[in-house]
Amino acid sequence: MQLVRQKDQMMAKGAHRPRRTLGAALAVAALASAATACSGGAAPERGAPAPAPAAGQQAPAAGALTAYVERVRAQRAARVLAAKKWGLAQPPLEAPAPPAVKPKITTRKGFETDGEGLPPVFTTVPTKQKVVFLTIDDGAEKDPRLLTMMKELRIPYSAFLSDYVVKDDYGYFARMQKSQEAGVSLHNHTLHHRYLPALSYGEQKREICGMQDVIQKQFGKRPPLFRPPYGNYNEDTLRAARSCGVKAVPLWAAEAFPDHMEWREWDRDLHPGDIVLTHFRGKEDWKGTMPDMIRRVMNVITSKGYAVAKLEDYV
Numbered sequence: 001m002q003l004v005r006q007k008d009q010m011m012a013k014g015a016h017r018p019r020r021t022l023g024a025a026l027a028v029a030a031l032a033s034a035a036t037a038c039s040g041g042a043a044p045e046r047g048a049p050a051p052a053p054a055a056g057q058q059a060p061a062a063g064a065l066t067a068y069v070e071r072v073r074a075q076r077a078a079r080v081l082a083a084k085k086w087g088l089a090q091p092p093l094e095a096p097a098p099p100a101v102k103p104k105i106t107t108r109k110g111f112e113t114d115g116e117g118l119p120p121v122f123t124t125v126p127t128k129q130k131v132v133f134l135t136i137d138d139g140a141e142k143d144p145r146l147l148t149m150m151k152e153l154r155i156p157y158s159a160f161l162s163d164y165v166v167k168d169d170y171g172y173f174a175r176m177q178k179s180q181e182a183g184v185s186l187h188n189h190t191l192h193h194r195y196l197p198a199l200s201y202g203e204q205k206r207e208i209c210g211m212q213d214v215i216q217k218q219f220g221k222r223p224p225l226f227r228p229p230y231g232n233y234n235e236d237t238l239r240a241a242r243s244c245g246v247k248a249v250p251l252w253a254a255e256a257f258p259d260h261m262e263w264r265e266w267d268r269d270l271h272p273g274d275i276v277l278t279h280f281r282g283k284e285d286w287k288g289t290m291p292d293m294i295r296r297v298m299n300v301i302t303s304k305g306y307a308v309a310k311l312e313d314y315v
Helices: 002-035 060-085 144-153 170-177 201-219 235-243 290-303
Strands: 131-138 158-161 185-188 254-256 261-263 275-279
Touching: 060 144, 144 170, 144 290, 158 170, 170 185, 170 201, 185 201, 201 235, 254 290, 261 290, 275 290
Parallel strands: 131 158, 131 275, 158 185, 254 275
Antiparallel strands: 254 261
């Protein structure tokens, strides 16, 4: 009798497993459908079904999912309109979700020094996702249209600032920092943009740590990333950067101008995880404006099937 009762209990437990499995499968399917904005359906709860909503009302899960789908649709529609407004050939592609665990960054082969435990120097983030990262250097040009354009297009980017060109208008970069929902990160490009390998260790440390202090005072946080001017450095540079709290030294794999692209790699192409460099410049320095440059680089990135992701989500 006891054996029969145990068998019945086991069968009863087994009878619930398909329901849980089905509930989970439906939940995943509904979320995937929401991500592609193709469905407004709702996934059932795991376990016992939730009570039916009152007449004329949606279940809480269905209401939340519908709101999410509508928000995604609205964002995509706004991006299409923004692409037309700013003259892009097509809307920027949506970046996939960043990895749950950031990839391990190591120094690119050929970029090493003899020192150990120094911040890694790299041009590409290790990822299989078809994303690239947009970075803008120095801070000489302070075009308000850039902030509007990037916000409306929802393009993430990171700025590497030099104090000698940003100190006349810290407010512009404070507005930049808060101009997007996810924020724009402001990083270190030294105080005076000097050729660091020609300086002593102490001079390099003053250039790097001094800019760390400026960014913390003006924008509230000591940045973890540092880019040496001209991409030139030596072991003293990396030692000084480490002493100032720098965790990594991103260089670049491609550089964008309003009228052309320049490439580091032999195939003159983009690759997953590539870092793209450009500068805060205007017509006084190159053939176009900041919006002209963004239009050019985004047309290249999108046409090659890449999305722009936020560098700090991966590094």
